[in-house]
Amino acid sequence: MSKYYIYQHIGNKSNKPFYVGMSTNVHGDFVRMKDSKNRTPEWEKVVKDEKGFTYEVVEGDLNHNQASLLLESLLERTEEDKVEEQEDQEEED
Numbered sequence: 001m002s003k004y005y006i007y008q009h010i011g012n013k014s015n016k017p018f019y020v021g022m023s024t025n026v027h028g029d030f031v032r033m034k035d036s037k038n039r040t041p042e043w044e045k046v047v048k049d050e051k052g053f054t055y056e057v058v059e060g061d062l063n064h065n066q067a068s069l070l071l072e073s074l075l076e077r078t079e080e081d082k083v084e085e086q087e088d089q090e091e092e093d
Helices: 041-049 064-092
Strands: 004-011 017-024 053-062
Touching: 004 041, 004 064, 017 041, 017 053, 017 064, 053 064
Parallel strands: none
Antiparallel strands: 004 017, 004 053
């Protein structure tokens, strides 16, 4: 049975997570987390605006259900943070 890990990409300029993902580590060395290929145009735009990204494993050695639940929770938090940042920006303008 494959073990899963949750990872996030963090913008170099903002030092804030902008992407959360889930993968297995079957090839070793957390290949998908480090890979910039096969990403969405939105992801590519953020990376360009952020002048690159760093990455980190949030949690590893999870079964599929555990990883899915954690991913869902982190995605919700990431979206809430984005909405809050937009509201703060609108108040400043």
